[in-house]
Amino acid sequence: MRNAQPETLTLDRLQTPVGTALLVTDEDGVLRAFNWTDYEPKMLAWIARHYPKARLGEGRSPVRPAFEAYFAGDARALDRTPWKASGTAFQLKVWEALCTIPAGETLSYRGLAERIGRPSAVRAVGLANGANPVAVVVPCHRVIGTNGSLTGYGGGLPRKKWLLSHEGASFREQLAA
Known part of the structure; x- marks a missing residue:
């Protein structure tokens, strides 16, 4: 590159x-x-x-x-897709950490913050996650709430739910209010 x-x-x-x-x-x-x-x-x-x-x-x-x-169904097909993103050093660190979450698995924002060695930076990790310009390849959709619930996704929660289901990941459905 x-x-x-x-x-x-x-x-x-x-x-x-x-x-x-x-x-x-x-x-x-x-x-x-x-x-x-x-x-x-x-x-x-x-x-x-x-x-x-x-x-x-x-x-x-x-x-x-x-x-x-x-x-078409190969949840790992994007694993070797080359990407390059324009972002801050912190954002790049978060995005690289996102790539360590395998298809079919999820991680909480807190878990992601801990994974990059910044356990108190949960909100900053959330903002970096949301600023990801190469979604799906850098799988920001695999980050969920600490309680296992779906949380924000730039492409909308219905897409996040579909992507996670497509990959075979577990998550908790939100009940309609």
Whole structure:
């Protein structure tokens, strides 16, 4: 992977069981952003801020086959997908720790804070988790509440529930109020 800013980014749209996914890769085929079409304006603004000189064009992403395999049932298909994210040193540490949570397992925000050696930084870990620009590959959806309940997910709780169920993870359903 290059250290320099990408010159070209490719946006691919992939139909999934939970909506159309947006895959953004650089000229080396490294995932730089992931989101859902209902959050496309927010993602495009993020790309403009973090990669201001990059040209964004639509095309087929080289990571598409891994995503297709994942959504077809191979929960580990994204494990070796190359990614690079623009973030602070703390955010990168949290995102790297997220990648240590295997498919089919979950971890609490507190557990994630402990995993990075910052047990009192639970809120900061939550904010870093929510700022993850390469979701699903960096599996922020695998972080749940201490009591096992589903908590926030940038793509919406119904998607988080689907992703965790798809991977065979256990969690506690929230009861409707």
